Amino acid sequence: MSKEKNEENLMQKIVSLSKRRGFIFPSSEIYGGFGAVYDYGSYGTELANNIKSTWWKAMVQKNQNIVGLDSSIFMHPRIWEASGHVGGFSDPLAECKECHFRARVDHVLEEEGVFADEKMTEKEINKLLIENKDKVKCPKCGKSNFSEAKNFNLLVQSNLGNFTGNWDKKPTYLRGETCQGIYVNFKNVLDSTRVKVPFGIAQIGKAFRNEITARQFIFRKREFEQMEMQMFVHPDNAMDIYEDWRNKRWQYYLDLGLKKENLKWHQHENLVFYAKAAWDIEYKFPFGFKELEGIHARGDYDLTQHSKFSGKDLSYQDPKTNEKYLPHVVETSVGVDRTFLAVLTEAYIEEKLEDGSERVVMKFPKKLAPIKVAVFPLLKNKPELVKKAKEIFENLSDKRMCEFDDNGNIGKRYRRQDEIGTPYCLTVDFDSLEDEKVTVRDRDTMKQERIEIRDLESFLEKNL
Numbered sequence: 001m002s003k004e005k006n007e008e009n010l011m012q013k014i015v016s017l018s019k020r021r022g023f024i025f026p027s028s029e030i031y032g033g034f035g036a037v038y039d040y041g042s043y044g045t046e047l048a049n050n051i052k053s054t055w056w057k058a059m060v061q062k063n064q065n066i067v068g069l070d071s072s073i074f075m076h077p078r079i080w081e082a083s084g085h086v087g088g089f090s091d092p093l094a095e096c097k098e099c100h101f102r103a104r105v106d107h108v109l110e111e112e113g114v115f116a117d118e119k120m121t122e123k124e125i126n127k128l129l130i131e132n133k134d135k136v137k138c139p140k141c142g143k144s145n146f147s148e149a150k151n152f153n154l155l156v157q158s159n160l161g162n163f164t165g166n167w168d169k170k171p172t173y174l175r176g177e178t179c180q181g182i183y184v185n186f187k188n189v190l191d192s193t194r195v196k197v198p199f200g201i202a203q204i205g206k207a208f209r210n211e212i213t214a215r216q217f218i219f220r221k222r223e224f225e226q227m228e229m230q231m232f233v234h235p236d237n238a239m240d241i242y243e244d245w246r247n248k249r250w251q252y253y254l255d256l257g258l259k260k261e262n263l264k265w266h267q268h269e270n271l272v273f274y275a276k277a278a279w280d281i282e283y284k285f286p287f288g289f290k291e292l293e294g295i296h297a298r299g300d301y302d303l304t305q306h307s308k309f310s311g312k313d314l315s316y317q318d319p320k321t322n323e324k325y326l327p328h329v330v331e332t333s334v335g336v337d338r339t340f341l342a343v344l345t346e347a348y349i350e351e352k353l354e355d356g357s358e359r360v361v362m363k364f365p366k367k368l369a370p371i372k373v374a375v376f377p378l379l380k381n382k383p384e385l386v387k388k389a390k391e392i393f394e395n396l397s398d399k400r401m402c403e404f405d406d407n408g409n410i411g412k413r414y415r416r417q418d419e420i421g422t423p424y425c426l427t428v429d430f431d432s433l434e435d436e437k438v439t440v441r442d443r444d445t446m447k448q449e450r451i452e453i454r455d456l457e458s459f460l461e462k463n464l
Ligand code: GAP
Pocket: 176, 177, 178, 179, 209, 211, 218, 219, 220, 221, 222, 224, 225, 226, 228, 291, 292, 293, 294, 331, 333, 334, 335, 336, 337, 338
């Protein structure tokens, strides 16, 4: 089997496990689905929450000079003009003249090994398309007959507030990135907290983009979640602080359990005019290395634009030197969904066991596992076992996510917990009623040991 085939297989296996075990469901499935939108199931919600709290801890909790924010999805329409999104936030779209399929031109070019930088103008991308017109194929019908590419704006519009006739009848948008909420609250945060430059504002929240192509599962969604941090810095220190964050974010992914060989740097060469530097951390997804996080040195572009469009002075006065200046911005930006897919890809393991059977196990780092402990009574129809198992579940679930399971036989329960990545399974059997011990089974080694019920809490404290 070729490598590609294997990788394709891995993606299918991850998609199928995600649905079967309640990590991710396609949106609106009973209505035939809804392109590039997905729902997180019960275990998916837990995993996503764990990913978000890991990020929050690394960015806000552990950094004295970074504070949190939760700004709204709806914002004043002028914000998206100031940010440049109304004018320039677009992807090149072309239509196949044979089957009328609409494709993202940079993606169809990429399929043929022609690299089109996302910062190219409409003219530049059309030149590339013409040069390669016999090579690029429609992903649907396979023919090479595309229309001219047109830029398609990615902002999602809403009709919010239309009845008031406010805002010059301009459309209101669902935010295309969370960081704009940070820039427009820069002064509020400065005035209400004790931060001083250099300081950061971090935010986790939904963003919306009219992505042209719906593909690669949760990698490219139309409704997704971002975890963004904007550091406001003195212009003279900007590049040092930028380098510092590049290192910190790389280390963060290693700490998250992603293997070094599955990560790599990609430097953007064609920068937007305001950016000073842009690097991506890429992860080796089942479909190849692709962007996981972007780390950008944005200069003073954002505060300059919002000062200009709002008419408010957003400059900062250093309390010690009295120097007045517009801070520069260093940004780290990653999607929850992309991190989720990287974590699933890394965790998915198929193992051949000594007895010749196979198991699928999600070897999540324990801090990310959706369920930390599963508690089983050996038999469902023995009230004394069920009572004891329920007591243990009640006690342990105070501090962590636990699951009580009395369905099927123990083998089936282990298989299920392996597939959702539960680090420990505890079984209450008849001996437990006598010796006050339970069998603790380790997800990774599958080793079993007897542990006293009264020691369970300290065992879990130590091992989780
Ligand atoms: N504020 C900068 C910004 O939004 P971006 O490169 O457009 O930069 C940052 O997006 C990150 O957001 C990406 O690295 C990716 O992890 C995530 N992201 C962007 N578009 C996405 C989409 N359609 N679906 C899922 N995640 C997305």
